[in-house]
Amino acid sequence: MQPTFLAASPFLPLIGVSVIILMVHIALQALTATKELGSDWNAGPRDDNKQVKGQLAGRAERAASNFLETYPAFIALAFGVIMAGDPIGLALTGAWIWIVCRIVYIPLYLTGIPYVRSLVWIGSMIGLLLMLFVLLF
Known part of the structure; x- marks a missing residue:
C-alpha cells in the first residue's frame, strides 16, 4: 500500500509528462541523426565516433543535452516537494512553468529562434x- 501523500500528489502526473518530454528529445535526436548518418550507423556499434554535422540533427542533439542539464533537478525537486509538501502551491506552479517551458523550448530550438528560446x-x-524555494523556506 502506498503512503497517501504519494497517491494524492499532483506532482506525479507532471513527472510522467517529464518522461514523455525526455522520450521526445531522444526520438528527435535519434531520428535526425539516423536521417543524416544512416540506418547502418544507428544499428551498428558506432565505433567510428561519427558526429552529426547537419543543422537540424545538431540542434536536436543540443536541445536534448540542454534538457538533460535541468531534468535531474526537476525530478529531485518534485520528489522533495512531494515529501515536504507544498502548502500554498508555489512549487506546483513552478513545476508547471518548467514543464510548459521545456515543451515550448523544443520547437524554438529546432527552428533556431534566438532570444525567445533564451527567455x-x-x-x-x-x-x-520556485520549487526550490518551497524546499528551502
Missing part, C-alpha cells in the same frame, strides 16, 4: 527556483 529557458529556471 523560455530562463522561464524554466524560474520554475525550478
Whole structure:
C-alpha cells in the first residue's frame, strides 16, 4: 500500500509528462541523426565516433543535452516537494512553468529562434527556483 501523500500528489502526473518530454528529445535526436548518418550507423556499434554535422540533427542533439542539464533537478525537486509538501502551491506552479517551458523550448530550438528560446529557458529556471524555494523556506 502506498503512503497517501504519494497517491494524492499532483506532482506525479507532471513527472510522467517529464518522461514523455525526455522520450521526445531522444526520438528527435535519434531520428535526425539516423536521417543524416544512416540506418547502418544507428544499428551498428558506432565505433567510428561519427558526429552529426547537419543543422537540424545538431540542434536536436543540443536541445536534448540542454534538457538533460535541468531534468535531474526537476525530478529531485518534485520528489522533495512531494515529501515536504507544498502548502500554498508555489512549487506546483513552478513545476508547471518548467514543464510548459521545456515543451515550448523544443520547437524554438529546432527552428533556431534566438532570444525567445533564451527567455523560455530562463522561464524554466524560474520554475525550478520556485520549487526550490518551497524546499528551502
